[in-house]
Amino acid sequence: MCFILHSAAVRQGIVDTVKRALGDPKVKSVVICGQNGIFCGGADIKEFGTNMSGPPLVPMIHAIEAANKPVVAAIEGSALGGGLELALGCHYRIAHSKARLGLPEVSLGLLPAAGGTQRLPRLIGVPAALDLITTGRHVAAAEALQLGVVDRVAEHSTVDAAVKFALSVAAKPLDARRISTYPCPCPSDFDALFEGAMQKVRQNARGAIAPVACVQAVRAAATRPYLQGMEREKELMATLFTSGQARALQYCFFAQRAVSKWSMPNGARWDTSKPRPVHKAAVIGLGTMGRGIAVALAQTGLSVVAVETQEKQLMEAKQAVSGMLERGAKRRGLTPAALHKISYSHDIQAVADVDLVIEAVFEDMALKKKVFQQLSAVCKPGTFLCTNTSALDVDHLASQTRNPELVVGMHFFAPAHVMKLLEVVYGPQSSPQAVATAMQLGKKMGKVGVAVGNCRGFVGNRMLKPYIEQAFFLLEEGATPELVDRALEEFGFPMGVFRMSDLSGLDVGWRVRKGDGLVESGLASGQPTRLREGRRYSPLGDLLCEQGRFGQKTGRGWYQYDQPGSRVARSDPWFHSFLEEYRARHGLVARRIDHQEVLERCLYALINEGFRILEDGIAAGPEDIDIIYVFGYGWPRHRGGPMFYAGMVGLARVLERLEHYHQAHPDVPYLQPCSLLRRLVASGSPPVHRWREVIKKLHSQL
Numbered sequence: 001m002c003f004i005l006h007s008a009a010v011r012q013g014i015v016d017t018v019k020r021a022l023g024d025p026k027v028k029s030v031v032i033c034g035q036n037g038i039f040c041g042g043a044d045i046k047e048f049g050t051n052m053s054g055p056p057l058v059p060m061i062h063a064i065e066a067a068n069k070p071v072v073a074a075i076e077g078s079a080l081g082g083g084l085e086l087a088l089g090c091h092y093r094i095a096h097s098k099a100r101l102g103l104p105e106v107s108l109g110l111l112p113a114a115g116g117t118q119r120l121p122r123l124i125g126v127p128a129a130l131d132l133i134t135t136g137r138h139v140a141a142a143e144a145l146q147l148g149v150v151d152r153v154a155e156h157s158t159v160d161a162a163v164k165f166a167l168s169v170a171a172k173p174l175d176a177r178r179i180s181t182y183p184c185p186c187p188s189d190f191d192a193l194f195e196g197a198m199q200k201v202r203q204n205a206r207g208a209i210a211p212v213a214c215v216q217a218v219r220a221a222a223t224r225p226y227l228q229g230m231e232r233e234k235e236l237m238a239t240l241f242t243s244g245q246a247r248a249l250q251y252c253f254f255a256q257r258a259v260s261k262w263s264m265p266n267g268a269r270w271d272t273s274k275p276r277p278v279h280k281a282a283v284i285g286l287g288t289m290g291r292g293i294a295v296a297l298a299q300t301g302l303s304v305v306a307v308e309t310q311e312k313q314l315m316e317a318k319q320a321v322s323g324m325l326e327r328g329a330k331r332r333g334l335t336p337a338a339l340h341k342i343s344y345s346h347d348i349q350a351v352a353d354v355d356l357v358i359e360a361v362f363e364d365m366a367l368k369k370k371v372f373q374q375l376s377a378v379c380k381p382g383t384f385l386c387t388n389t390s391a392l393d394v395d396h397l398a399s400q401t402r403n404p405e406l407v408v409g410m411h412f413f414a415p416a417h418v419m420k421l422l423e424v425v426y427g428p429q430s431s432p433q434a435v436a437t438a439m440q441l442g443k444k445m446g447k448v449g450v451a452v453g454n455c456r457g458f459v460g461n462r463m464l465k466p467y468i469e470q471a472f473f474l475l476e477e478g479a480t481p482e483l484v485d486r487a488l489e490e491f492g493f494p495m496g497v498f499r500m501s502d503l504s505g506l507d508v509g510w511r512v513r514k515g516d517g518l519v520e521s522g523l524a525s526g527q528p529t530r531l532r533e534g535r536r537y538s539p540l541g542d543l544l545c546e547q548g549r550f551g552q553k554t555g556r557g558w559y560q561y562d563q564p565g566s567r568v569a570r571s572d573p574w575f576h577s578f579l580e581e582y583r584a585r586h587g588l589v590a591r592r593i594d595h596q597e598v599l600e601r602c603l604y605a606l607i608n609e610g611f612r613i614l615e616d617g618i619a620a621g622p623e624d625i626d627i628i629y630v631f632g633y634g635w636p637r638h639r640g641g642p643m644f645y646a647g648m649v650g651l652a653r654v655l656e657r658l659e660h661y662h663q664a665h666p667d668v669p670y671l672q673p674c675s676l677l678r679r680l681v682a683s684g685s686p687p688v689h690r691w692r693e694v695i696k697k698l699h700s701q702l
């Protein structure tokens, strides 16, 4: 018999049908399978937080395990979460060779609470179960077989194989097949194992509580009888279930899927815009970003033309890209086939026949303009021209070409072959097909693409500006880089703003500020002013750059490093006395600044800019901003992204604190609450999924 599992109706169907099968003397054994080639993706996440109806999962799985006829799970596609837990309740598991299995609940802020934390360690041992449950990683059928999660792997029809197998074991005793009755294999180094596991998850979790609860639940499996372990699993799940973290992580799950359903202000949408196939692509400029992009493109199986006009740089890049592809293939146990997908040239004419070009030359408008003019002349008609700028005007570049509708931004994040985020930037002239093609190519490259409008810094970098600005101001007012970074890292960022600035290089922002005319001449005198056009400005970063302190690469920045290029940031007494002198020179009196002020000033300023971005229609909804921050800027996923976080804090509270800080710092426009935030508060602070209605109303009145 075949069943489908998903929501309340499905569970009811399983309970009824299994009962009927077990009571029917003609039925000798039972096979459970999914529909449309997918065994089961687990519990319906949309059901969480609602009044769950239908039979609960745990007694359903117990009844299957207790059955007196063999029950075989035929796993095709995925068996995830509750789906795998159901399979663990069956007496045998047969998986298709392409199937993937896992307990990803931890990534939703939960734990496998339908017996997963109690059965899996009994089946495959504590270390392997801890690995799967605390990371939530999916395993392929071959690994599942090796670990002992499944009994057999089928190459062809899994259901046929399972039916045949079920008939062959119809008369066999089942006592040894009920996992809940197994003793949990207890390793001799029990305490060390759990201490090590706990330390590891705490280190990686950045404040997320679900991984810690997962370890506690597995520990219960190893120390308590099955039923008591189930009680502990239930208790821990109840705590997680009501936590804000579970809500945030489940929001991220749906937000990630929502952003793929992009729309543009002109009404173009993902479901009405057809992408054009891309068979051959080119990258122009083989610096750090260009190399990463070339690797990511080649790994999709596309033919890639990599162009770098400087011969020496071209040779170096060729070596570096080959190394990256070889290491990537080795990690995945493959031969580096992508190596042969790339051809290199120093001549831009080599891109004449490609379908899409990604320009990744130095971040300089004059240079990029020249490249776009050349591309427009060289490429065959219809070639999409994309720029990997991180902040420059995409429309201006489009205007250099004969067909501006073919131009979009594809903003990758370093290292481009690793980082998941891709901002796809459209201008008023970009065609829906160009956006659809860039989004589809991003997906092929394993990226999470977010389509956004064109403005300075797009979404991510635009919001970063007020965040960094506040961090600089906090130093002037009495904080240290250590204090600011600690507050942000305790919040859950992998790196605070100053450690991040040292890593990416202080000179990057310096160059941009110089280009904007913000860096005053005569800095050497050490007396630059702290105002630009009536706005407060901190020249601290400029002063460090003047001293050649560019961060890790020079061994000095906001921190000091043992040597240029080394990664361990150490507190720098030089910087502390420099800061004191700076404050004294400008008549600034240091005051005590606590973590709460750091978080409120840095994060609320960033969130406020997020509201402006929504107001301006640069991002279609809060989900787009949140996904950009979670995937590209290290925002802790268990806090859902900045806009979701604002809702968790309470919009009225965010507004009140911004008003407070703006009053104290009237010369900082970024702290002035945005009118969309005011409007949302006035509309009763609706939940984040209803903000679009308020935004739509606002836009219709403009």
Ligand SMILES: CCC[C@H](O)CC(=O)SCCNC(=O)CCNC(=O)[C@H](O)C(C)(C)COP(=O)([O-])OP(=O)([O-])OC[C@H]1O[C@@H](n2cnc3c(N)ncnc32)[C@H](O)[C@@H]1OP(=O)([O-])[O-]
Pocket: 040, 041, 042, 043, 044, 045, 046, 057, 078, 080, 081, 082, 083, 085, 104, 105, 108, 110, 111, 112, 113, 114, 116, 254, 257, 258
């Ligand atoms: C008591 C405790 C019990 C248990 O321990 C708890 C759990 O099981 S927790 C659960 C543990 N399980 C997981 O964490 C597995 C989560 N799911 C996945 O990893 C992938 O969806 C899957 C691999 C299954 C398919 O990938 P794919 O083929 O690329 O397809 P896709 O990803 O694009 O999704 C297609 C559509 O289905 C939607 N949707 C999907 N799953 C769920 C769900 N569980 N629920 C609701 N909806 C779900 C998804 O939103 C999308 O909707 P839309 O409206 O079309 O945008």
